[in-house]
Amino acid sequence: MTFSFVTQLSCSKCSHVYSSDLIHQLCKCGFPLLVDYDLEALAKVLKPKDLLERSHDLWRYHELLPIKRPENVVSLGEGMTPLLPMPKLGADMGISHLYMKDEGMAPTGTFKARGAAVGVSKAKELGVKGLVMPTNGNAGAAWSVFSSRAGIKSVIIMPKDAPAMIRSEVAAANSNLFLVDGLISDAGRIAAKAAADFQLYDVSTLKEPYRIEGKKTMGLEIVEQLGWETPDVIIYPAGGGVGLIAIHKAFKELEKLGWLNSGRMPRFVAVQAEGCAPIVKAWDEKKRESEFWPDSRTVAFGINVPKALGDFLVLQAIYETNGCALAVGDDEILGEQKHIVGKEGAFICPEGAAAFLAARKLRESGWIRENERVVVINTGMGLKYMDNENINLPVLRADEDIASLPVLP
Amino acid sequence: MTFSFVTQLSCSKCSHVYSSDLIHQLCKCGFPLLVDYDLEALAKVLKPKDLLERSHDLWRYHELLPIKRPENVVSLGEGMTPLLPMPKLGADMGISHLYMKDEGMAPTGTFKARGAAVGVSKAKELGVKGLVMPTNGNAGAAWSVFSSRAGIKSVIIMPKDAPAMIRSEVAAANSNLFLVDGLISDAGRIAAKAAADFQLYDVSTLKEPYRIEGKKTMGLEIVEQLGWETPDVIIYPAGGGVGLIAIHKAFKELEKLGWLNSGRMPRFVAVQAEGCAPIVKAWDEKKRESEFWPDSRTVAFGINVPKALGDFLVLQAIYETNGCALAVGDDEILGEQKHIVGKEGAFICPEGAAAFLAARKLRESGWIRENERVVVINTGMGLKYMDNENINLPVLRADEDIASLPVLP
Numbered sequence A, B: 001m002t003f004s005f006v007t008q009l010s011c012s013k014c015s016h017v018y019s020s021d022l023i024h025q026l027c028k029c030g031f032p033l034l035v036d037y038d039l040e041a042l043a044k045v046l047k048p049k050d051l052l053e054r055s056h057d058l059w060r061y062h063e064l065l066p067i068k069r070p071e072n073v074v075s076l077g078e079g080m081t082p083l084l085p086m087p088k089l090g091a092d093m094g095i096s097h098l099y100m101k102d103e104g105m106a107p108t109g110t111f112k113a114r115g116a117a118v119g120v121s122k123a124k125e126l127g128v129k130g131l132v133m134p135t136n137g138n139a140g141a142a143w144s145v146f147s148s149r150a151g152i153k154s155v156i157i158m159p160k161d162a163p164a165m166i167r168s169e170v171a172a173a174n175s176n177l178f179l180v181d182g183l184i185s186d187a188g189r190i191a192a193k194a195a196a197d198f199q200l201y202d203v204s205t206l207k208e209p210y211r212i213e214g215k216k217t218m219g220l221e222i223v224e225q226l227g228w229e230t231p232d233v234i235i236y237p238a239g240g241g242v243g244l245i246a247i248h249k250a251f252k253e254l255e256k257l258g259w260l261n262s263g264r265m266p267r268f269v270a271v272q273a274e275g276c277a278p279i280v281k282a283w284d285e286k287k288r289e290s291e292f293w294p295d296s297r298t299v300a301f302g303i304n305v306p307k308a309l310g311d312f313l314v315l316q317a318i319y320e321t322n323g324c325a326l327a328v329g330d331d332e333i334l335g336e337q338k339h340i341v342g343k344e345g346a347f348i349c350p351e352g353a354a355a356f357l358a359a360r361k362l363r364e365s366g367w368i369r370e371n372e373r374v375v376v377i378n379t380g381m382g383l384k385y386m387d388n389e390n391i392n393l394p395v396l397r398a399d400e401d402i403a404s405l406p407v408l409p
Helices: A039-045 A058-064 A087-093 A112-125 A138-150 A164-172 A184-198 A211-225 A242-257 A278-284 A311-320 A330-344 A350-364 B039-045 B058-064 B087-093 B112-125 B138-150 B164-172 B184-198 B211-225 B242-257 B278-284 B311-320 B330-344 B350-364
Strands: A006-011 A033-037 A083-085 A097-102 A130-134 A153-159 A176-181 A233-237 A267-273 A324-328 A373-378 A395-397 B006-011 B033-037 B083-085 B097-102 B130-134 B153-159 B176-181 B233-237 B267-273 B324-328 B373-378 B395-397
Touching: A033 A211, A039 A242, A058 A112, A058 A211, A083 A211, A087 A097, A087 A330, A087 A350, A097 A211, A097 A350, A112 A138, A112 A211, A130 A138, A130 A184, A138 A153, A138 A164, A138 B330, A153 A164, A153 A184, A164 A176, A176 A184, A211 A242, A233 A242, A233 A350, A242 A267, A242 A311, A267 A278, A267 A311, A267 A350, A278 A311, A278 A324, A311 A324, A324 A350, A330 A350, A330 B138, A350 A373, B033 B211, B039 B242, B058 B112, B058 B211, B083 B211, B087 B097, B087 B330, B087 B350, B097 B211, B097 B350, B112 B138, B112 B211, B130 B138, B130 B184, B138 B153, B138 B164, B153 B164, B153 B184, B164 B176, B176 B184, B211 B242, B233 B242, B233 B350, B242 B267, B242 B311, B267 B278, B267 B311, B267 B350, B278 B311, B278 B324, B324 B350, B330 B350, B350 B373
Parallel strands: A097 A373, A130 A153, A153 A176, A176 B395, A233 A267, A233 A373, A267 A324, A395 B176, B097 B373, B130 B153, B153 B176, B233 B267, B233 B373, B267 B324
Antiparallel strands: A006 A033, A083 A097, B006 B033, B083 B097
């Protein structure tokens, strides 16, 4: 049995094709490359039930991933995260079938592990010895540990105000970590220069074609976990938007394989923060591409991306599926985050909370109907965002007793 | 089909039996209660292959868990964590089949989620409205979020020097969190008093019989993930030792079910820190019980337990399986932790690193043979232990380039 049904890379803009056996970055036209598979051949030899006995991680979908030889797989057990029903939160919003795809349960605690696992595995297969990545944080953490696992040297460059916890995580993984007194765009420039100076593979978002394949498995899992049914709506917090592009790609591949019982596509929703909403603005103005968002800021640092290279693919997925895009405010994001952990015990990241807030608003506006099946992507664990400020807590003496219980459930 | 094959509770010391439909804490003789199942009946109706289509979490083993009605299950997707091969680390130690059961991928990032999921679910089934727990940290984090999910009020009491990150996590889950200017034993006294004063269920370690059932699923999963084969050695970092007792219980139940292909039991190893090694001392002295370890201290705070209520069960599991117990030092624990993330990309907690260090030492002494299959339990993610101290890192100006790469892979 063939391990991967990958055929080639093709440009998302001009359709020019490239070999998947050689290192490529962007297409010569400047746009991202996507991975193609022989889905017709695969449909003949693989059925959903064949997956039952496979490992409980994203490698169960290896035919739909670009790694050709199993010995190149670099895994820390990523994928097959829970699809959790959120009944109390759903009741509260008026959505009867609300689910959370919880990406907090991953190596390094975020969905970035998926892109890193597949990206690093393919880098290993292509003979890469060292790679360089500019990052706001979580992607750097994920790529650094998978590079360690693969024995590939990694160089990670992040703005100096990236969260301290993530800095420590990257440093622990023995990466070459550099902080920059500037923005992610400055880190990008330094990365490009370092790639040239030190013969490193530049794995900036969408400059390498494989991380999207890792993230695609979120879509494959959602459908498998729903018994090969599609949800009605998928809500995703979009920074670079790669996850949304990837989940949309998953659904199109499953459709071609004939693996969708319902045969319908879900409507895709991109959620951004009011302080950084270029894709929402483009969608509001019915444009195919976004413009650079100046002075962007939000507590949800994972979606602080002022101009995404794949913006046109995100917008395309929204238009094709009759989806939408909306922006939410920082204060209400933090309120929703607190509400969710109190209600459902899930301590999620602000980006995930933004996506739940969007569900709430779209239900209020009637865009989501009561009986629709809604899947919200939580991209990471709340723990990684904790600033560990001193919270005001009662301290008892060793010989003292509790006099009253202030907090109700 | 019956959801649970639970029959009763029986005392681990005097064998007195109790109903599993009523709230019980310790046996009247003062020792912990264990949960019994009708394994003979279960063996007739369930086979390992029946599990294939089940959810990828610990509830796949619901017949071997104490919850009778599925609607009482409180889940955040816990369980079915990866069993990762560690080939480079194994080569380095001279162990050809070294695996890590990685409990970092869990709600709240530690194996405590298993005990909390099953403990809180059973509390819900028993009609509990509020519970109280003294904790050094991670158990409190897990029980607080599962209580939120269940709609049960939780009161968590921890020493004031518990890690700030865990304090914040418990506070986020909307628990009644109290810090105490004292030790875990003081927290225990305050918890017992609060249980009486506020009609709360005291869920101190082994004072409720159900968390052990949740932790038992680690053992069930290891065997299922190895294709119903048993490993030769299981190495566990033991504080209270509940996980070790639980995994041993899992193996005994699987043996009775006839689900162990090999029919052999693994040898169990309990690892402690040199600064808190009561069980190791008892084992060295061939005793059946441990003595209180005064002035205990270790960086691996999860195994800082000077006298465990279930010590005699830990020692029993070691003696029965021809296992052993050994202590390792804090400095070498931190060295091993760093070595592992650099070598395999797995950023594990100090307790997990202590267990790997034990594997290394037992191989050096010849107690573990080269071709034995060794499973090390990593009880949590390294991230939760990060002090976020300023690490010394190069900071570039926005217009500066990288001059050299100091860190090698």
